[in-house]
Amino acid sequence: MTTLFTNATLADGCVRDVLVEGETIARVADAGTLDTADADADETVDCDGKHLLPGAIDAHVHFREPGFAHKEDWHTGSRSAAAGGVTTVVDQPNTDPPTVTGEAVDEKATLAGKSLVDFGINGGVTAEWDPDSLFERPIFALGEVFLADSTGDMGIDADLFADAVARAAAEDTVVTVHAEDADLFDRAALERAGDGTGRDADVDAWSAFRTAAAEAAAVDRALEVGADSAADIHIAHTSTPEGVDAAASAGATCEVTPHHLFLSRENLDDLGTFGRMNPPLRSEQRREAVFERVADGTVDIVATDHAPHTRAEKDGSVRDAPSGVPGVETMLPVLLQEVRTGTLTLERVRDLVAATPAEIFDVAGKGRVDEGNDADLVLVDLDDAREIRGDDLHSKCGWTPFEGREAVFPELTLVRGHVAYDARGDGERFGDAVGENVRA
Numbered sequence: 001m002t003t004l005f006t007n008a009t010l011a012d013g014c015v016r017d018v019l020v021e022g023e024t025i026a027r028v029a030d031a032g033t034l035d036t037a038d039a040d041a042d043e044t045v046d047c048d049g050k051h052l053l054p055g056a057i058d059a060h061v062h063f064r065e066p067g068f069a070h071k072e073d074w075h076t077g078s079r080s081a082a083a084g085g086v087t088t089v090v091d092q093p094n095t096d097p098p099t100v101t102g103e104a105v106d107e108k109a110t111l112a113g114k115s116l117v118d119f120g121i122n123g124g125v126t127a128e129w130d131p132d133s134l135f136e137r138p139i140f141a142l143g144e145v146f147l148a149d150s151t152g153d154m155g156i157d158a159d160l161f162a163d164a165v166a167r168a169a170a171e172d173t174v175v176t177v178h179a180e181d182a183d184l185f186d187r188a189a190l191e192r193a194g195d196g197t198g199r200d201a202d203v204d205a206w207s208a209f210r211t212a213a214a215e216a217a218a219v220d221r222a223l224e225v226g227a228d229s230a231a232d233i234h235i236a237h238t239s240t241p242e243g244v245d246a247a248a249s250a251g252a253t254c255e256v257t258p259h260h261l262f263l264s265r266e267n268l269d270d271l272g273t274f275g276r277m278n279p280p281l282r283s284e285q286r287r288e289a290v291f292e293r294v295a296d297g298t299v300d301i302v303a304t305d306h307a308p309h310t311r312a313e314k315d316g317s318v319r320d321a322p323s324g325v326p327g328v329e330t331m332l333p334v335l336l337q338e339v340r341t342g343t344l345t346l347e348r349v350r351d352l353v354a355a356t357p358a359e360i361f362d363v364a365g366k367g368r369v370d371e372g373n374d375a376d377l378v379l380v381d382l383d384d385a386r387e388i389r390g391d392d393l394h395s396k397c398g399w400t401p402f403e404g405r406e407a408v409f410p411e412l413t414l415v416r417g418h419v420a421y422d423a424r425g426d427g428e429r430f431g432d433a434v435g436e437n438v439r440a
């Protein structure tokens, strides 16, 4: 299949003709220089006034298979990704069984055969991990390695963490760290919480419980251990400016989630337990400070920590509702809204969700609209914004913490030249399960 995209504005603002031959971007040329006849194109897509972006790489998702397919699965999660312009996802190890052995990686890779988008499968660490069999597999990275319990209770002790980091460094593998130090949690704050449930739960107590100091201390510890082994440390879902600054000054990389970018403790009255996640939402002041660091380049990437739970599961008190919110389908759309309002540039967004994740995790042939790269492409019309509605999204969980927020969704998403999502004209269509393991 040969598709010619004409008059497409790329992230750098240049207007180009882009020729896709099979699964590859064959040509990127000045607008008007490639015509359908020369290109022998099967289809020509006039992109006049629209932007053609590289498919986003979401370095942090939980698609919940095996073990928790009632929350999400590779089919629903990857459809949600495609509908949000994400063409590569990286799945985390807190599944059942946890992805801590080669055999568990193989089982998850089979399940990922349902994926509409490309994927990476991370290896995980628990006391039962089997690094020899794990590193025999094409794992994407090691992590998230939990320094405190979160969903799945995979928190590990300091000695095991140091061993795992040393082994990852020896295997030239990035270590993604869930950096919270439970010794610095304020348990009294949680004990004081009320008994409301769901949207009436006292979730501000969760932010008071899992303190910013707990993140800062764990980030510092992760960076020290990483330095001892000359390992590549990547801090997951960094929620505080202190955590971002510590990672940046140590030469490590960090990610921020859309919920820590756009939501704060001030949203918890509305969200209730639908705003409970680890690490928790922080003050409006810290949210603004983190946003500044995303805009100014201190933060390396945005990744969603897409962590769906059912509405029924979330309908508990602040103490017993599960932590986590979905986000894979809304990440690019909410960032594109910031381009519309001028708080972020399109090139910055391209770097945050595509070019830099590809660099950090060494994903060849992805992250930019360049000749020879995979034809992972997202067509968007920045003038076509609409409100986010949970009912319109495709995650199995059926809700979003961004309900009502204005955003720009893709018209078309290609994964290596295959149509994964097409909302041009009326209705929407999804492609086939063409997803491949980017490490295999």
Ligand SMILES: NC(=O)N[C@@H](CC(=O)O)C(=O)O
Binding pocket: 062, 094, 144, 150, 151, 178, 276, 277, 278, 279, 305, 307, 308, 323, 324, 325
């Ligand atoms: N972030 C969360 O609150 N939850 C994540 C696990 C994690 O990323 O800690 C989940 O898998 O539910």
Ligand SMILES: [Zn+2]
Binding pocket: 144, 150, 178, 236, 237, 278, 279
């Ligand atoms: Zn985590």
Ligand SMILES: [Zn+2]
Binding pocket: 060, 062, 092, 144, 305, 307
């Ligand atoms: Zn996570």
